[in-house]
Amino acid sequence: MRLAHDNGGRSPAAEADRLDGLSLPAWTYRSQRFFDLEREAVFRPSWQLVCHVNDVPAAGDYHRFDFLGESIVTVRGRDGAVASFHNVCRHRAARLLDGDRGNCGGRITCPYHAWTYGLDGKLIGVPRRASFGEVDWAAHHLASVEQEIYLGFVFVRLADDGGLSVAEMMAPYTDQLAPYRFEELVPQGRVTLRPREVNWKNVADNYGDGLHINIAHPGLTRLFGKSYGLEAMPHADKMWGDLQDAPSRNWSERLYQKLLPEVPHLPADRQRHWMYVKLWPNVAFDIYPDQVDFMQFVPVSPTETVIREIAYVLPGDERREMRAARYLNWRINRQVNAEDTDLIARVQAGMGSSSYTTGPLSDDEVCLRSFARRMRTAIPEACLEREPA
16 A cells, blocks of 8 residues: 655656755654555565575575565575575475575475475475376476576565666676675675664665764774775665774774785785675675675564674685684674664664654765665655655
8 A cells, every 4th residue: 555645746756856965754764654665665676685605505505585574495406506486385385494594405395295396496296196186286386586696696586676687786896896706705604683673774874874984983983094985876885994004002903904914816905995885775795805794684674674694705715814804803893783783773763753854964975865865766655754644
């Protein structure tokens, strides 16, 4: 159900441009009705990251991703191909595979009635098949999910609205990502899920907000000095900073500066460079010389989000300095995450105040402006200052 909206005859894009200097209205950060619109207009047509192909290296390996009430599994087939399916039996809708990851052997068998599927999703076994009468069994293979593999990462989307591919959306940055050899990355540890009692847009806003760095993140300020920058492209944003030579007074940061070794495959200007790339609407890569992390802001409800993340590294580099740098990177960013957790909680609380509707955006807040424009174009109701009765 759409909310009533009078835009004075302007197109959604024109209306979004008219409001370019304003943040999204507070009600969109807490409304169930708006959240329902986001599910259909923003998230079902969006590309979501499931895993890296090296998370499923052997036949039968699978990775599971639950999103918007859907359960999706990415599986490595006997032929080496990686495919993604709805994790739902075609007989009585039972969930097929449990856990975040695992190996199902050479086939996928439903634990309810033992309907069995090959790793390619084809139905290969039905107990008491004759008792079903005339059935088009070919129509009961596992339901596939649209999939794209971009630089080794497996993306899926639930609905194709004719939008761009991941490669097309990320095109402005593909050449910049090439030296990091994304295709060769392997997971370091397991996926971590961090629940937050905030709207997903609150997390996305904070990720692309550059004005708070020098105020709320003293550690990043010590590391980057005045080098922090950001830019917004139509479908992806980039933030970056360069490690300063002046030793930090914090021991974790100072040791990271000192111990981070030269990375032979990176050009000189990337040896001390941190880069962050965010793909519309809710997937982000934190790219360091020593590792690559991904973050995903998974919406649960209007005021609940799960931050899904894992680190990836290039195999074979077990230098002591590199191992130490990765540990120190984790320590530094654990503190940054704690600071951001406090910030987004403050904002979410304020979004419930009757005193706040929208706020002005600086010309420097290019990522927030771009994000708000995309939201208003996708959902014209986001142009309304207050939620209609």
